[in-house]
Amino acid sequence: MALADVVLRLTVMVALLLSVASVALVGPRRIYRALRDYRWRLADIGPYLTILVLILAIRKLTMDYTSGLSWLLDLNITASIYSLEGTLVADVQSIRSPMLTDYFVFIYLYGYVFLLVFPFIAYFVRSDMTSMKELIVAYAFNYGVGLICYVLFIAFGPRNLIPDIVDSLLYVTYPQSQLLTGEVNHNTNVFPSLHASLATTVFLLAWRTRDQYRAWVPISFVLAVSVSIATMYLGIHWGTDVVAGTILAVISISVAEYVVSRDMLAGWGPFDEEWNLFDRA
Amino acid sequence: MNGCGSSIGRRELLAGLGTAAAAGSAGCITDLWASSARDAPQQISLNVKTLPTDADTPSIIIARQFAERLQEVGINATIEPKSEVELLRDVLLNREFDIFVTRHPGIENPDELYSTLHSLFVEEQGWQNPFGLTNVTLDKQLQRQRTSSGRTRDASIKNALRTTVSVQPFSVLTCPEHLTAVDIELATTWNVTSLKTMLDYLRIRPKETASNDLDTLRVALLNSEVTKNRNPIAVEYHDRNNVLGLIYDQIGRRIDGDVEPWLAHSWMWLDNRDTPTAIVRLREDLTWHDGEALTADDVAFTFEFLSDTSMGGSNGTVPAPKFRSQSSLVANAEALSDTRCRIEFEPSSREVAATAFTVPVLPRHVWSEETELIQEYLTQAMVDENRQPVGSGMFAFDSATAGEQLTLQSFDDHFLSQEREQDLEPPVEQFAGGPAYDTLEYIVTPSGAAAIELIENDEMDIVGSTLDPEDAPRANKSDSVRLLTDSSSEFYIAGFNARRSPLTNPHFRRCLARLFDREQIAEDVFDGYATPANTPLHGTEYVPSDLEWNGESAVGAFPSENGDMDVEAAKQLFLDKGYRYSDDGELLSQGQS
Numbered sequence: 045m046a047l048a049d050v051v052l053r054l055t056v057m058v059a060l061l062l063s064v065a066s067v068a069l070v071g072p073r074r075i076y077r078a079l080r081d082y083r084w085r086l087a088d089i090g091p092y093l094t095i096l097v098l099i100l101a102i103r104k105l106t107m108d109y110t111s112g113l114s115w116l117l118d119l120n121i122t123a124s125i126y127s128l129e130g131t132l133v134a135d136v137q138s139i140r141s142p143m144l145t146d147y148f149v150f151i152y153l154y155g156y157v158f159l160l161v162f163p164f165i166a167y168f169v170r171s172d173m174t175s176m177k178e179l180i181v182a183y184a185f186n187y188g189v190g191l192i193c194y195v196l197f198i199a200f201g202p203r204n205l206i207p208d209i210v211d212s213l214l215y216v217t218y219p220q221s222q223l224l225t226g227e228v229n230h231n232t233n234v235f236p237s238l239h240a241s242l243a244t245t246v247f248l249l250a251w252r253t254r255d256q257y258r259a260w261v262p263i264s265f266v267l268a269v270s271v272s273i274a275t276m277y278l279g280i281h282w283g284t285d286v287v288a289g290t291i292l293a294v295i296s297i298s299v300a301e302y303v304v305s306r307d308m309l310a311g312w313g314p315f316d317e318e319w320n321l322f323d324r325a
Numbered sequence: 326m327n328g329c330g331s332s333i334g335r336r337e338l339l340a341g342l343g344t345a346a347a348a349g350s351a352g353c354i355t356d357l358w359a360s361s362a363r364d365a366p367q368q369i370s371l372n373v374k375t376l377p378t379d380a381d382t383p384s385i386i387i388a389r390q391f392a393e394r395l396q397e398v399g400i401n402a403t404i405e406p407k408s409e410v411e412l413l414r415d416v417l418l419n420r421e422f423d424i425f426v427t428r429h430p431g432i433e434n435p436d437e438l439y440s441t442l443h444s445l446f447v448e449e450q451g452w453q454n455p456f457g458l459t460n461v462t463l464d465k466q467l468q469r470q471r472t473s474s475g476r477t478r479d480a481s482i483k484n485a486l487r488t489t490v491s492v493q494p495f496s497v498l499t500c501p502e503h504l505t506a507v508d509i510e511l512a513t514t515w516n517v518t519s520l521k522t523m524l525d526y527l528r529i530r531p532k533e534t535a536s537n538d539l540d541t542l543r544v545a546l547l548n549s550e551v552t553k554n555r556n557p558i559a560v561e562y563h564d565r566n567n568v569l570g571l572i573y574d575q576i577g578r579r580i581d582g583d584v585e586p587w588l589a590h591s592w593m594w595l596d597n598r599d600t601p602t603a604i605v606r607l608r609e610d611l612t613w614h615d616g617e618a619l620t621a622d623d624v625a626f627t628f629e630f631l632s633d634t635s636m637g638g639s640n641g642t643v644p645a646p647k648f649r650s651q652s653s654l655v656a657n658a659e660a661l662s663d664t665r666c667r668i669e670f671e672p673s674s675r676e677v678a679a680t681a682f683t684v685p686v687l688p689r690h691v692w693s694e695e696t697e698l699i700q701e702y703l704t705q706a707m708v709d710e711n712r713q714p715v716g717s718g719m720f721a722f723d724s725a726t727a728g729e730q731l732t733l734q735s736f737d738d739h740f741l742s743q744e745r746e747q748d749l750e751p752p753v754e755q756f757a758g759g760p761a762y763d764t765l766e767y768i769v770t771p772s773g774a775a776a777i778e779l780i781e782n783d784e785m786d787i788v789g790s791t792l793d794p795e796d797a798p799r800a801n802k803s804d805s806v807r808l809l810t811d812s813s814s815e816f817y818i819a820g821f822n823a824r825r826s827p828l829t830n831p832h833f834r835r836c837l838a839r840l841f842d843r844e845q846i847a848e849d850v851f852d853g854y855a856t857p858a859n860t861p862l863h864g865t866e867y868v869p870s871d872l873e874w875n876g877e878s879a880v881g882a883f884p885s886e887n888g889d890m891d892v893e894a895a896k897q898l899f900l901d902k903g904y905r906y907s908d909d910g911e912l913l914s915q916g917q918s
Contacts, residue, residue, distance in 0.1 A: 046779055046782070046784055115407075115408070120405050120406070120407070122404075122405070122406055123403050123404045200377045200406050204379055204385070204406060205377065205385060206385075207382050208386045208389075208390075208850075215771075215775075216774065219771075219778050220775050220778055220779070222772055222775055223770075226771045231377065
């Protein structure tokens with residue numbers, strides 16, 4: 045099936061990128077060693093990971109209902125965003141060339157997923173799980189706030205409001221990708237841009253861990269900026285969405301720092317001492 | 326309208342402050358009193374609802390350009406893209422709109438104008454007078470169109486169209502061509518059709534020389550509603566009948582313009598009556614998809630149910646929001662035997678009365694359990710998702726996954742596919758044997774471009790929805806896809822809510838109607854795959870010559886200046902009709918609520 049095809053391509057490409065980056069930036073030996081004593085690591089981050097998985101599950105399971113709820117609330121901000129920023133996205137598209145389009149399509153689909161997944165590997169092998177926890181809390185916060193905003197606001201992207209001014213470059217060059225993006229999100233959920241917010245979050249965390257992963261800082265910076273531009277260049281997001289996403293990223297880092305420095309999630313729910321799901325030896 | 330009627334205008338406030346500053350003189354108190362007792366005129370606010378690109382590209386372009394022009398002439402215009410279901414819900418059910426722009430499902434026969442525009446339907450739902458138009462002259466013309474025949478009827482239709490154009494409850498913008506794409510291999514060995522009507526599904530057949538068989542016809546569907554909701558009377562999900570029409574068969578079917586017996590073997594008109602009465606004789610041994618017998622009782626039930634889905638259980642009648650053009654023609658329907666049904670009509674000509682036979686027949690044993698009222702003038706039948714539809718059509722429901730696919734199987738007990746072909750007479754005879762494939766698989770596809778790619782990859786055979794004009798070049802360029810174009814009775818419409826001031830004023834609506842540059846829309850937005858028009862029924866003999874397109878709109882020319890709108894000339898249109906502007910160029914109205 046066509047969707048399976050798109051997913052397979054994505055998986056292969058991202059796996060390839062991850063392997064190369066892991067070998068170059070982390071090193072196979074460290075990964076091997078980290079995998080060997082995975083137990084304490086998992087025990088440590090378990091409560092955090094559960095929160096993230098919960099939020100993602102809620103997001104996925106309620107997708108049909110949340111869109112109905114949005115339409116009930118009926119806060120349509122599409123036209124307000126357009127009158128706020130005008131034809132900014134068209135200006136971004138004015139630099140277009142076939143090569144740039146290929147680049148941004150690649151970044152939007154593959155680069156983005158790679159950017160989000162790689163930190164899990166990088167931070168998992170560290171001898172201290174603080175960065176890993178910050179990463180998870182920041183992601184969870186981004187997705188959580190995103191979910192709330194998506195329910196609250198109805199916002200169509202530029203390609204849906206001004207197709208005569210802005211081209212839907214992603215879906216024109218790679219129509220089948222819409223099979224995948226349609227599964228992941230509704231077209232009324234563009235404010236804020238989670239692409240921009242999560243990508244920026246990764247870069248900000250890379251900056252915090254610059255001592256250990258020096259090369260990751262410029263790489264994640266280029267990728268994060270590229271992802272943010274790609275969302276506009278491809279006609280999917282407004283500049284406003286990207287700005288809101290960037291602000292969300294900054295807030296998510298502060299929240300993550302606050303939560304993790306106090307290890308606030310360590311003992312919640314099933315991860316209470318009595319439950320003892322993992323061997324803490 | 327945006328609820329801005331209660332806010333205090335800037336000028337009012339300044340005026341108030343000015344008088345307060347000069348307090349002390351008795352005259353100012355009087356002035357203050359006088360101005361506070363009178364409401365200053367407010368800027369006119371209008372909201373334009375339409376579909377986003379994902380649902381329909383031309384609609385959003387037309388609507389947005391229109392809203393921008395409204396702003397240029399001093400109206401506080403906003404644009405609101407809504408998903409298809411939400412737009413139809415607002416417009417057709419809740420009547421919650423100022424102006425909407427969308428693609429109308431089309432008017433094929435002139436009597437549909439009656440339910441579209443007669444004031445009888447102002448309180449109903451569906452495509453029944455969503456505009457809230459109440460015009461005594463038009464009512465008479467529409468009524469005469471129903472009751473007369475021959476040249477008198479033609480003249481009434483023409484007059485009704487003239488009145489409609491003159492008072493502009495809606496503006497026809499352009500008539501698009503129906504565009505689809507098909508696998509080129511299929512197109513060389515088979516006779517392919519655009520799948521615009523139900524009969525097109527039967528007309529897709531191998532050319533005689535071809536021997537290749539097709540088990541499954543894989544159809545790309547650009548609208549996913551039918552994978553979630555299969556209620557034939559839920560107008561907000563299905564304001565067109567193309568897929569559900571395969572499942573629900575009709576008594577009579579329009580074949581090449583005339584209503585011909587379909588589920589009916591024949592019908593006979595009784596003479597010597599003021600109003601037409603017909604005896605419909607059904608074909609023998611008709612069955613529903615669930616195996617129950619389809620009898621004249623189901624036919625009688627269908628008419629009663631469509632006129633009142635509460636079946637007498639409500640204060641008034643709760644008509645189904647669809648098929649009103651047909652159900653409003655029928656006064657009484659009664660089964661005489663298993664195969665014979667007597668139908669008494671409202672005053673109408675036989676020609677018009679026969680259009681009532683094009684309703685889908687609904688099974689009594691299913692829908693009689695849906696008559697419960699769940700709210701005033703709302704029955705269970707109108708909100709049921711009807712996931713397992715039981716019809717009697719050429720295809721029976723097999724399975725569906727919401728948002729992904731819908732599979733139909735050809736129905737072996739259908740009268741076309743049974744070994745009784747000697748029964749069939751022309752023109753039905755040409756469809757003997759039923760569909761040339763067993764399974765019909767609809768696959769929801771996010772865009773026309775993706776559908777064309779999937780046909781190229783041999784994952785689909787044909788597109789079952791109309792493509793956007795922007796998809797046409799992609800289909801034309803492809804070596805493995807052929808673009809099919811077909812005429813269509815659909816049209817792009819800007820509907821005005823005549824219940825809301827200042828849209829209550831036909832002159833105001835006419836001014837608005839002139840702000841559409843129909844030639845430019847047909848050429849730029851549709852890339853030539855559309856023709857500008859003044860009226861529904863475009864291209865038929867019903868349109869009087871003075872309403873045929875002659876280069877400019879029948880309500881007056883678009884105020885143009887080098888291809889763009891001449892703002893001053895456009896503002897003059899409103900001034901000429903008694904409207905006034907503020908110093909800041911805002912178009913004002915007294916008492917817009």
